[in-house]
Amino acid sequence: MPPQAERNEIVSNAARLLRDAKLLVDNERYASAFALSVLALEEIGKVVLELWGASQPVHKSGKRPSPHLRKQAAVSSLLLAQYTTKELGDLVSSGPATAELIERVSRAMYESEAGKFVRLVGVGAVDKTKQIAFYRDDWLESAGLHADQFDASDVTQLFEKCRAAIAALGDSKTMHVGRAIWRTGVMQAA
Numbered sequence: 001m002p003p004q005a006e007r008n009e010i011v012s013n014a015a016r017l018l019r020d021a022k023l024l025v026d027n028e029r030y031a032s033a034f035a036l037s038v039l040a041l042e043e044i045g046k047v048v049l050e051l052w053g054a055s056q057p058v059h060k061s062g063k064r065p066s067p068h069l070r071k072q073a074a075v076s077s078l079l080l081a082q083y084t085t086k087e088l089g090d091l092v093s094s095g096p097a098t099a100e101l102i103e104r105v106s107r108a109m110y111e112s113e114a115g116k117f118v119r120l121v122g123v124g125a126v127d128k129t130k131q132i133a134f135y136r137d138d139w140l141e142s143a144g145l146h147a148d149q150f151d152a153s154d155v156t157q158l159f160e161k162c163r164a165a166i167a168a169l170g171d172s173k174t175m176h177v178g179r180a181i182w183r184t185g186v187m188q189a190a
Contacts, residue, residue: 045071081178
């Protein structure tokens with residue numbers, strides 16, 4: 001199958017997972033809807049990584065990072081790039097890169113919702129939360145974590161992130177900036 005056709009099928013699969021998650025939200029099955037939404041996000045991440053030609057990085061420990069975390073990181077980087085190009089585009093293209101400009105851009109990225117999502121993905125919180133939605137384990141229960149804690153807003157936020165990421169796939173500037181952000185994150189984690 002040609003690469004473009006395969007990418008389209010993967011994005012279609014992500015859309016199907018989101019439709020299924022919406023059905024679960026409509027029936028107040030929030031934990032399962034959240035987990036399916038994360039799986040949709042990971043499908044989108046698979047396409048992003050393939051478009052970036054991203055090979056599997058190896059950490060200093062010699063281990064490869066989880067494929068789920070890599071896909072989540074790709075989408076979070078893309079979303080941060082989308083924020084950056086939309087909200088900070090004029091700021092960053094209007095002159096030399098001074099220390100003040102770098103500080104302003106860094107602070108804005110860090111404080112943005114997209115920046116917060118990058119950090120949640122980076123510490124594994126999105127993946128662990130997906131596991132809480134799927135599994136019932138003693139250690140989760142003892143920590144006070146269980147599937148009944150999810151609500152519609154948890155899932156709605158992921159729906160929005162998935163839609164934004166799908167939209168960003170067609171924007172070459174956002175894809176370029178997203179790849180740079182992702183590579184920076186990979187290099188820091190290595």
